[in-house]
Amino acid sequence: MINKADAIIIGSGGLGAATAYYLSKRKGLSVALVDKHDIGSQTSPRAAGMVSCVRKSDLMTSLIKDACRKIEAFTEETGQPLDWVHSGSLKIARRPQDAEVIKADFERSRRMGLDVELISPEQASRLNPFLKPTGVVAAMWIGDDRYFDPAQVAVGFAKAAARQGATLLPNTDVLSVNISAGKVTGVTTANGIIEGSIVVDAAGAWTRQVAEASGIRVPLVPTRQQLIVTEPLDGARADLPMVRIMDAAVYTRPCQGGFLWGVYEETPRFFDMQSLGANFDVKDMPLDIEVLRAAAIEVKDQFPVLQTAKVREFRGGIPTMTADGHHILGPAPGTAGFYFASGCNVAGLSISPAVGELLATWIVDGEPRVDLSLMSVTRFNDRAWSEPELHREAAWQYRHFYGAV
Ligand SMILES: NCCCC(=O)O
Numbered sequence: 111m112i113n114k115a116d117a118i119i120i121g122s123g124g125l126g127a128a129t130a131y132y133l134s135k136r137k138g139l140s141v142a143l144v145d146k147h148d149i150g151s152q153t154s155p156r157a158a159g160m161v162s163c164v165r166k167s168d169l170m171t172s173l174i175k176d177a178c179r180k181i182e183a184f185t186e187e188t189g190q191p192l193d194w195v196h197s198g199s200l201k202i203a204r205r206p207q208d209a210e211v212i213k214a215d216f217e218r219s220r221r222m223g224l225d226v227e228l229i230s231p232e233q234a235s236r237l238n239p240f241l242k243p244t245g246v247v248a249a250m251w252i253g254d255d256r257y258f259d260p261a262q263v264a265v266g267f268a269k270a271a272a273r274q275g276a277t278l279l280p281n282t283d284v285l286s287v288n289i290s291a292g293k294v295t296g297v298t299t300a301n302g303i304i305e306g307s308i309v310v311d312a313a314g315a316w317t318r319q320v321a322e323a324s325g326i327r328v329p330l331v332p333t334r335q336q337l338i339v340t341e342p343l344d345g346a347r348a349d350l351p352m353v354r355i356m357d358a359a360v361y362t363r364p365c366q367g368g369f370l371w372g373v374y375e376e377t378p379r380f381f382d383m384q385s386l387g388a389n390f391d392v393k394d395m396p397l398d399i400e401v402l403r404a405a406a407i408e409v410k411d412q413f414p415v416l417q418t419a420k421v422r423e424f425r426g427g428i429p430t431m432t433a434d435g436h437h438i439l440g441p442a443p444g445t446a447g448f449y450f451a452s453g454c455n456v457a458g459l460s461i462s463p464a465v466g467e468l469l470a471t472w473i474v475d476g477e478p479r480v481d482l483s484l485m486s487v488t489r490f491n492d493r494a495w496s497e498p499e500l501h502r503e504a505a506w507q508y509r510h511f512y513g514a515v
Pocket residue numbers: 157158159160161162335354361456457
């Protein structure tokens with residue numbers, strides 16, 4: 111156990127570990143990465159590992175392009191393994207109003223320099239023969255999209271941070287962030303106090319608990335995300351493009367000779383982490399396979415194999431949603447040295463290399479390299495979200511992740 115660090119990162123998921131890694135590259139800065147569980151063991155390894163380059167804003171598009179470069183260079187940069195496949199993807203509209211969204215996506219993405227094409231339903235089906243053209247009204251090919259092994263990212267960044275001198279403190283529960291005269295002074299853990307003037311709350315599903323223990327409220331909500339990995343299927347090649355069906359909010363990608371797939375359901379399950387108890391582990395989260403069965407029926411004409419493929423693995427994580435679908439990143443107003451790195455909105459692992467580097471720059475240089483006001487907690491203007499309001503907005507963002515209208 112250490113008793114002092116310049117920067118203390120609470121939470122070793124993709125975003126916390128990436129932030130620790132980029133901070134530890136700054137000479138002379140001591141970094142502690144603290145987690146109440148094993149390093150990188152909670153939601154990040156249970157993610158889909160899909161990179162979606164078509165985003166709703168120019169900021170997110172440029173960040174995900176940077177994240178793609180960092181994923182490609184991950185092993186060279188960190189010395190840690192990362193298996194990834196440059197498969198491309200297909201965005202599928204089944205309703206005329208979603209075809210309009212695809213057109214707007216196409217124009218914005220082209221302007222941002224992405225490799226995108228509007229293609230016919232039949233062309234889409236030729237690229238991934240498991241996708242049937244029945245009921246498809248528009249399709250877009252996204253050449254930049256790729257997928258990776260989600261279990262390797264957070265652990266890889268954490269190990270690389272440790273090689274640069276960061277201290278990893280797994281199984282260390284943070285009881286409070288200590289604040290005196292409006293400034294962070296460190297954290298109290300179950301194993302003792304660590305003094306430090308910078309604390310990053312990257313505690314994922316526990317972000318709110320960490321902040322609220324010190325009287326800081328942050329409007330985000332832990333949300334269940336579940337997915338299935340099927341048994342191997344004839345023809346499910348690793349390089350088949352991923353498929354996203356907009357209005358059904360169903361996504362799939364090749365995985366271990368079969369498919370990994372999931373859904374952003376209409377009425378997501380939200381969690382109050384406090385009520386789950388101090389020893390809760392994401393692996394113990396209650397799952398509900400009926401949600402996925404219903405989704406498989408909803409897309410049976412486009413991706414029929416999801417109804418019949420045998421289930422090899424059924425898993426879930428607890429990412430955090432916000433009311434407007436954007437991260438909560440950067441300083442907490444009124445408490446010098448307290449930073450948020452959370453609110454990934456179920457697409458956070460893939461973008462974490464870019465966001466983690468930006469946050470590290472922001473912390474060290476005192477300002478972000480690009481305008482990140484879209485992600486600042488101050489955008490809510492201290493609005494006191496009631497839980498029902500927050501849940502309503504977060505549920506809408508969740509279901510409409512692909513921009514369906
Ligand atoms: N976390 C699920 C990601 C799905 C997608 O990239 O479309």
